[in-house]
Amino acid sequence: MALRLDIITLFPEIFFGPFAASIVKRAREKKLVEINVIDLRDFTTDKHRSVDDRPYGGGPGMIMTPEPIIKAVESVRTSESKVLLMAPQGEVFKQKTASELQSESHLIFICGHYEGIDDRVRQAVVDRVFSIGDYVLSNGNLAAMIISDAIIRLLPGALGCQQSAESESFCEEGLLEYPQFTRPEVFKGMAVPEVLLSGNHKKIEEWRKEQSLVLTKQRRPDLLKET
Numbered sequence: 001m002a003l004r005l006d007i008i009t010l011f012p013e014i015f016f017g018p019f020a021a022s023i024v025k026r027a028r029e030k031k032l033v034e035i036n037v038i039d040l041r042d043f044t045t046d047k048h049r050s051v052d053d054r055p056y057g058g059g060p061g062m063i064m065t066p067e068p069i070i071k072a073v074e075s076v077r078t079s080e081s082k083v084l085l086m087a088p089q090g091e092v093f094k095q096k097t098a099s100e101l102q103s104e105s106h107l108i109f110i111c112g113h114y115e116g117i118d119d120r121v122r123q124a125v126v127d128r129v130f131s132i133g134d135y136v137l138s139n140g141n142l143a144a145m146i147i148s149d150a151i152i153r154l155l156p157g158a159l160g161c162q163q164s165a166e167s168e169s170f171c172e173e174g175l176l177e178y179p180q181f182t183r184p185e186v187f188k189g190m191a192v193p194e195v196l197l198s199g200n201h202k203k204i205e206e207w208r209k210e211q212s213l214v215l216t217k218q219r220r221p222d223l224l225k226e227t
Contacts, residue, residue, distance in 0.1 A: 086140030
């Protein structure tokens with residue numbers, strides 16, 4: 001059965017390009033994933049199709065009101081659905097989370113905008129809140145795209161070679177992926193490491209593990225603290 005993604009947003013058109021190319025496109029063509037983009041304004045009740053209002057307690061900007069969002073969620077939610085809210089206050093999305101979520105049958109994404117979402121949405125319908133990093137975006141649409149892509153590419157059959165997903169950064173013992181090389185053997189005076197030309201698979205595997213550890217120590221030492 002295909003994974004179903006329902007994405008609730010104020011800007012449906014943003015998703016048309018990214019979801020119509022590359023791995024996501026092929027996964028959709030293979031019926032591995034079904035993606036539905038839902039226009040939040042379809043669930044408003046006033047003639048202006050309003051989705052926001054001033055925050056109680058004062059402060060800058062506008063806050064998204066709860067009623068349209070909850071109506072949109074309830075229009076597609078089933079007993080098997082997991083509702084995900086994109087917000088800077090959420091847990092940081094990681095590769096292991098993508099692995100967990102790719103086994104679900106139905107994911108509903110809520111993309112925030114303005115200064116945030118009325119917290120009663122989280123209390124009423126949200127299962128998990130995700131951030132993609134310690135920075136703030138204009139809205140939750142890009143975060144939803146990134147998380148969707150990370151999940152979809154892990155679906156069995158989505159990649160040409162499933163082993164590719166298993167050996168990537170953050171997968172093998174939580175380390176960064178080792179350096180990769182292809183032809184030509186020498187390029188602008190830079191040669192491919194001799195061990196990769198040796199045909200000795202044991203030595204190649206040892207070299208790759210060593211390089212993964214070296215790169216992780218240099219670029220992401222925080223990952224070593226987590227293991």
